[in-house]
Every structure is written in structure tokens, then in C-alpha cells.
Amino acid sequence: MDKVACRTPAEGRDGITNIPAWKFDVVRGAILGALECGPILYKDLNAAVQARLDDQTLADLGKLGWHVVTVKLEMEVRGEIARLDVKGPQQIKAV
Template sequence: MAELMSEARVACRTPAEGRDGVTNIPTWKFEILRSAILDVLREGEIAFKDLKNLAGAKLNKDELERLGSLGWHVTTVKLELEVRGEVERVPDRMPQVIRLGRAA
């Protein structure tokens, strides 16, 4: 258990106003999902509802098994990427559509 506590982590924030919470996830999870999400978005805008499956298709079987809840982790990393400006929501599109941000 001590090994899990000492594992390097990334603080994932949310862009939503009024929400101060930070979720810390292991760096390796953040990096593989960041890479997968950005790869998917380099192909163009996508509906957020499709992100889990498209990003998951970029991961190998071992990564998927070690990751845990794919949907939860994809959403957590996507929100942090929004805060960083690497991903942005397309304005006035419902359901939510995302694309690469200026910082990507």
C-alpha cells in the first residue's frame, strides 16, 4: 500500500466555476490518456460521448486492464486538459463537442 501512496501523481482540476476539487491520479494513467485523447482530437472535432471509446481504442490490452474505469479516467483527464487549454469545448454545441485547444 505504501508503494501506491508514493507513486507520482497528477492533480486533475475541473474548468467548472464554483468547483474547487482536485483529483489526483497516477502520472502514468494521465500521460497515456492525455496522449490518446490528443491523438483522437488531431483527427478533428468529436462528440464527448464518443471520447471514451475512441481514446480506449488507442490503448493496448494491458493498459486498459491496469487503468480501471476507462470512462471515469477519460473524463478526469479531459477536464484537466480543458483547464490547461489543450482541449476545448465547441461553443453552442449540444451535446458537448470537443476539439484541440490553442495550447495543444
């Protein structure tokens, strides 16, 4: 089974989490889909991803919130998404 090494953009944190490639691809696609209309509040990201996945995929994924955070951080490292530099709640956008 292919795995994707997911990193974090935080300085001083060197940990890598390996997740199955199909899970990474599914969650990544849903995150990008959620950002098609513009930036989104981080607190709304789980619901936006969940709305884009069918019940069987959600069941196969397991803990959705954990996967969303893990994939989101790797996407930040890759430069696919970025946090907006604004006051208040964290917002993310596609790059």
C-alpha cells in the first residue's frame, strides 16, 4: 500500500506522519474543492470536506478531523494552500 509522508510547516517540529495515499488524495481533493470559491475559516474546513465525501468514503477514512489536519499541514508545506495573514480566526486559501 502506497503511503504519503505528511509534514508540518511549524518550525522546530520534524515529525512525519505516513498515511495511505488514497486517503491523502481523497482529503486533498475535498480541501481543494472547498477552497474553489475562495478562502475558508479553518473551523469550517471539516464540515466542508465532509460535505464533499460520500458515506462509504467517510466510513473508510476513519477519523475525519485527524485526516483533515494532517493533509492540510502537508498541503501548506507543499505550497498548495496558505494561511491568510489576518487577525481573528485562522483562514486558509488555495495558492
